[in-house]
Amino acid sequence: MPDVVFVAPYFLPTTARFIDAVGRTPGVRLGLISHDPREKLGPDVSNRLTSHLRVDNTLDTAHLVGAVAAIGRQMGGIDRLMGPLEELQVPLAVVREQLGIAGIDVETARNFRDKDRMKSVMARNGLPCARHRLVGTADEVRRFISEVGLPVVAKPPAGSGTRNTFRLNDPQQVEDWLAWSSPARDQPTLLEEFVIGEEHAFDCVFVKGRPVWWNITRYYPTPLQVMENPWIQWAVILPLDISGPEYEDIRQAGPRAIATLGLETGLVHMEWFRRPDGSIAISEAAVRPPGAQFSTLISYAHDFDLYAAWARLMTYEEFDPPERKFAVGAAYLRGQGQGRVVGITGLERAQAGAAGTVVEVQLPKEGQTPSGHYEGEGFVIVRHPETSRVEEAIAAIVSNVKVELG
Template sequence: MRNVAFVAPFYLPTTLRFLEAAAGLEGVRLGVITQEPVEKTPPSLRRRIAAVARVDDALSAEGIHAGLRQLSAELGGIDRLLGALEELQVPLGELRDALGLPGMGAEAARNFRDKARMKDVLRAHGLPCARHALVRDAAEALAFSADAGLPLIVKPPAGSGARGTFRVETPEQLRVAVAMSAPSADRPTLIEEFVGGDEHSFDAVSIGGQVMWHSINHYLPSPLEVLREPWIQWCVLLPREVDSPRYEEIRRVAGPALDALGMETGLSHMEWFRRPDGTVAISEVGARPPGAQFVTLISHAHDFDLYEAWARLLVFDAFDPPARPYAAGAAYLRGQGHGRVRRVAGLEKIAKDLGPLAVEWRLPRPGQARSASYEGEGYIIVRHPRTEVVEEALGRIITRVRVELDDGPST
């Protein structure tokens, strides 16, 4: 029996799916460290959790350590420590190092979390990525732009999910973006060369430093484009042909990149570009499960539960690579304008049109506030054995379904 501590600062829907998966593993006694009141733990989950430690700050090493002391006293020690959020990976690594627990340590976690450090490591190993610099003021940013050219990308070094990321095309836009990020000597801003081309992800399971399995996604369009254009209802496509020769170059460099960054055993999320000339460039890599419903999407494409597989991987260092019998895709439903959802037009027709192609829906609800995330107010997931059928279905969804907000268009 293994005593496992799962850090879940907040009971977000995706976090609860990972928690449910970990709680369902045989041979595990699960303890949870959270900021949530104990009574907010869902009853179905509460029955399968051995202990809950409530702390004031479940995102810091100090707060998590306080929770670990409580769980250790109740469970008789802790064998594994895990959490799914990007922001948790460094404090979890620090605690694993300090307590002698298995799993990724702090140095490797920082390689993944600090995007400037990540690119330094990749370039030192001769791996393709955008040129970059950490700047402390507009003068340093303009000096970099004189060498690298425009456009450029401005982002926080420890960001995730394209949050706080801007594309700048003129010196004035660069000055404004840098000023908005308020850099300093202790808190510089990352700027990097803009890499044109198609954007993809490479999600991989590694055991003992070896890539055991991977999945490839297409962003339609790129997350940065989605952030720039709030009206876009975007899609992610998982082609069934994951072993196609067109992905040979990213398969060639992904394993060495993960190895250089220090990935031993875990699930990673790599974002990468295919340039118009066919070469690839790694954008950034996370040492955690992907967001934006990718875990759900990958689960549907492979007809298995990646939430459960991730938990089993981190607790038992075990993974059974699944086949990929389907292509799958997600269409993200985003309202235009501001305010709350008034209605969703086109749902009845698209539901009848899609039929069994649609395997999961999370629909915007009337009265729901506009999401602050680029994921939007809801999504529809489709799958089929043929990639072209999925791609065509995604196109139908985003052109026929419209989320109307109270200040949005009326029919």
């Protein structure tokens, strides 16, 4: 009977699904540490908890060590410590190391969390990625740009969700950016050469040092382009067939990068580009389940439950590779204009174009505040055994549905 401790600051819908999945994993006794009160979970999930501890700050490592030790005393020991949140991966690894709990270690967690370290490790091992440098002064910014040329991308070394990530196109933009948010020694910025190409995800499960399963998702267009253009509604497609020669290079480089970063067992969400000349560049890798509904999309593509599979992987180091049965797509509905959601048009035409493919819909609600994010205000998920039908359905949704703000 493994004793598992799950850490989650807030019970967002996806997080609650992961907590539920761990609670349902056969044999597991589950302890939960959170900021949110236990009552915010439904009774189904709450009844499955052996222990719960409410804390003020899960991201503060010293605080978290004390909390995990305390819940461990209540439970009589801890076999596994987990949580899907990106920002928790290093704190969780530090706690594991301090309390002698098995699982991803600190060095590996840092390799996946810190993009400067990640890219340095990858480049040293001959893996394709953008040239990069951590910069702490305006001089260092100008020097890097004089070496690689413009445009460059500036981002936080440990960011997520494209937050505070910008493309700098010309010298004036560089100077403006330096005037407003110059990097500092104690708050460095990561600069990267700008990679032109089509962006994809490569999700991969490792068990005891070996890749056992993987997924490819195509992004339309890149998250950065979606953030730069408020009129774009983001879409992604998981093609049915990912076994062809067009993905041979990432099938080789992806797992090699993951092994190089030090992972033994876990699920990795990697992003990569296909350049116009056909070459690839690995962009980043996170050692956690993917966000933006991707865990649901992957589940639909295989008619299985990735949430449950992740829970079992992280508890027992077991994973049965599922068969891919469907192509899947998601269209992210995004409010146009300023203000709050006042209406949605074009649903009928979208429904006609996507007939027979829609499996899940979350429409923006009237009065909803825009997320300001590439995930927009709602989504539609479609699936079909033919990739081309999914492409058509997604095109029909994205081109017809208009979410009005006012």
